[in-house]
Amino acid sequence: MQVLDSTIANVSLTTIAGNLGVSSDNSTWVITAFAVANGVTVPLTGWLMGRFGVVKTFVVSVTLFTIASFTCGIAWSLTSLVVFRLIQGGVSGPMIPGSQALLISIFPEARRGTALGLWSMTALVGPVAGPILGGYISDNYHWGWIFLINVPIGLICAGASWHFLRSRETPSHPLPIDKIGLFLLAFWVGSLQVVLDLGKNADWFNSPMIVVLSILAAIGFIAWIIWELTDGHPAVDLSLFKNRNFALGTAAFCLGYALFFANNLLLPLWLQQQLGYTATWAGLVSAPSGLVAVICTPLLARLGGKIDMRWLATFSFVAFGFSYWMRAGYTPDTDFIHFTLPLLVQGVAMSVFFLSMVSLSLDGIRPERVPSATGISNFARITGGSFAASLITTFWDRREALHQSRIVDATSLYSPSFTNGVHQLQTLGLNEHQAQGAILRQVVGQAYLLSATDLFWLCGWTSFALIGLVWLARKPAAVNGPVAAD
Template sequence: MASSPQTYTPPPPLTGGKLVLGTLCVSLAVFMNVLDSSIANVAIPTISGNLGVSIDEGTWVITSFAAANAISIPLTGWLTQRIGAVRLFVSSVLLFVLASWLCGLAPTLPILLGARVLQGLVAGPMVPLSQSLLLGAYPKSKASFALALWGMTAVVAPVAGPALGGWITDAYKWPWIFYINIPVGLLAAGMTMAIYKDRESPTHKLPIDTIGLLLLITWVAAFQIMLDKGKDLDWFASPTIVTLGIIAAVAFAYFVIWELNNDHPVVDLRLFGRRNFFGGTVAISIGYGVFFGNLVLLPQWLQQYLGYRSIDSGLSTAPIGIFAVILMPLIGRFLPRMDARKVATASFVGFACVFFMRSRYNLEVDQWTVILPTLLQGIPTAMFFVPLTVLLLSGLPPERIPAAAGLSSFVRVFCGAIGTSVATTAWNNRTIVHHAQLIEHATPYSTALQQMFSNLTGNFGMSTEQATGLIERNLNAQAAMIGINDIFWLSGVIFLVIIPVIWIIKPAKGNAGAEAAAAAH
């Protein structure tokens, strides 16, 4: 049994082979966890087709995981104190393996979504606990080095995800994007228990905010379902959407009131009263929501309208990690000597430039033109997470940093789920608008249309129906292209508009230490 909090003495750092293996097993678990947030992106068209659902419904595979993951993150601290960090981490990894197996076996979309929800729930404690275990395994003097290793792992995973997911989907079958977690997870869990079993944290019982937790689950679930189903049900013309909206609004209002007046809140909302935390959390959450939403849309567009295979779309989005992996250790090294607000501002300007570059795509775009903005996006990505996390945690007393890191992670991850739903819906809506505008010009009196029709029926020998069908497909592709360009352009504008939020922060001197950087994910 772990020591009581009063008598607990942290174990000495690991050394030699144990340190190497301890770093490897924790990094494997992080890699597996973060990989699963992006590996399904390029497989959505294939999964949707195999399960007989629309691609819009297929994106619920991503949003359900993110929403469930967001809900479980605030419980990490309470669970750690009840179970112990090592036991909770290993249990989380093993349950993640089980959920991954269930995802691969799912014969229908509802069963797959249920398994993804379970996967997201059990994944919540993994990332913060991996940081905690890794920091405890290294001497304090090498905390920055430990976090650099962790950060590189966390960056490589979402980069490898689309490419690996595309290769597996094309070469094998989509369930294998989940089955690959099984050997990785079992290896990580076994190694972690063998190396860290004597480094368990103290345990003691604390009250759980049951009402707050239930309210949190209610409003997050209702709001996410409303976003996912809104387009299919014609939004607020549907009684179902109206009901979900009311449930989400009422539960959220009660949640805020309850949490602000509870001695042991599941989410400490009082932290938003601190300008640094408020500004940093708003900036990182909105930025991440826009970033992740676009990360989901781009592979879908490449596959649906440019004819890319899953692996090709994955490889086209993978280069984002090249500059990120190279620059992240340098950013971590020099950040204490720089104004983190300037670094974050440069990151947002960089993201805006990348999205403005993408907003000029057309249906003849070559693969290098697709890859170049993705490659350059690695530069602002390296300057995004750590500086903003350092800023939002600056000025906080040490005892409030874990709660603040957990709350900011919850908001950020939930905004990632919202960003995916909003981006998908907005793209669909803009496609419909542009299709209607194109149809207005596609009249029998249009000279260009008459020439195209005559060319298809005369030179290519198509029937009237075939020529009409081909023209309609071209119109759909053009409308989708203009629609996604609108999303790219608006994304760039959003990054520029929220830059002033960064500058409401007044970072405290001497508070950009390892605790702040450790929370960055």
């Protein structure tokens, strides 16, 4: 449910925006609100499990997530939906690490690798089921059902988990909590996310509000760094970054996932807004990457214990890069099959991306510090994805305006190409104003296409550049058994 809700809304943004009467760029708050809240609460998971026990923390998290899903499904405005998505993302923080911790405690050591391997495959089902379910529901039912489908599943999951697992509850004991550190974390991340989401509509730094929020985000970030480095029980143990592999691996993980998340958001938006795809067909275009990842993960994961993990990471970034470059070849006439081909390559990249990044970043981390390390790694990944979602839509609109101005500059109302185009459309039954409007619509479509291909090229080059971070790290130890995908 948690992974599904990270992807299911991507193809439904256009439908949600139209139903709630807001622009599509404002509707990206639905994605970023969930991601930011989830990222901020992930570091709190270790404290919650130690204070209340793994089973209680997991069951309460699932229950609250289910309630929040219901409120998202009945949201009556964008503001209410964003608030409920913030709550949903916040309470879902312990779900993924909780499920992993329970699997590790339930299964004997000899079977943990198999259990976590199956867990990894179910986590990769999200990118398959999310776009398809989100698209089908948006086209055939009210969009609220993309969240309401969680309710029966969540209730059954919470009830069954408590009934069967409460006897396996872990000991709990009072633990200090870094309240100031968590507040500063939420403050600077939230402030920066608001800047990224509202900046383009508020004319960026020409807006006093954006300037003030940017200054507050910078001050909050510096204060958070100082506090976490000096506090006796920090919410986020930044001293882990002294480990070279952890610092480089986390940076590569964060940036690589940001590119992946941004492209997964941009493609459905472009297909629906400019090419006339329905949400269902946009979801079907996105689905193959997850399907290929599910198939390839158990096959490629076996290589983890046999070859240098840096080679798997390199393979992943190369495949991601070629996937983005293949998208840069899209044209207005590209058919469904050619839209999906780059996603198939992306699926191969996904199959080893999580395995290689987690293995690289956790290499050399002592066992007792692994929970803190995974919390920081997931926080960086999730918040990186939410920031990328805001940035990609901003750059897409800005580059479109640039390309549109260049196309218009190259022609005029009296140029032969324009007048011939108007005349041809008039012969088809359009009047002069309708013909001019149709040509303008084509100009806008071409400008958005050129903007999207610019971004695809940039993402491809960035993906290749990230290989350098991988090879600055030490050779990690071999992996024994699959590593969870999230």
